[in-house]
Amino acid sequence: MATRILMVCLGNICRSPLAEGIMKSKVDTSRIMVDSAGTGGYHLGEKPDARSIATALKFGIDISGQRCRKFAAPDFKHFDIIYAMDLQNYKDIISLARSDEDKKKVQLLMEGVSGETLEIPDPYYGGEDGFDRVYKLIDLACDHIANKMKNS
Ligand code: 4NP
DSSP, rough: OEEEEEESSSSSSSSHHHHHHHHHHOOOOTTOOOEESSSSSSTTOOOOOOHHHHHHHTTTTOOOOOOOOBBTTTHHOOOSSSSSSSSSHHHHTTHHHHHSSHTTTTEETTTTOTTTTOOOOOOOOSSSHHHHHHHHHHHHHHHHHHHHHTTT
């Protein structure tokens, strides 16, 4: 099972920083490495969006130390599994793949989480409530992934 996990969205300031923080809270981080990145480069070096930081804090998770970076082809080598938040992120990551092996590493975060949407909606242009829904979806997906890892 994967030991190096990369969470990817568009901006790497709203969804994937939450996914990184939530996933780290559910696994043994001395054994499993979790990072995040964005397919776009609009906010490089910035902290996560204040709404993501506040939402995570409501659940006891501090993501304020994260800094935005852009996804790049060498990430295929450095990670075992790459989780895309939505279908556009998935396509953008796949477009940088250099082999079938690279492509096989990419999955939608919500894949296999029954009864829920397949995509984590982009909350950037919405209000606070959008972030609560995003948190809940990512939390469900990370529970699913962490359980799968425990049982493998
Ligand atoms: P994220 O949200 O992909 O969840 O980090 C976004 C953040 C910033 C932008 C778009 C989406 N932006 O266009 O700047």
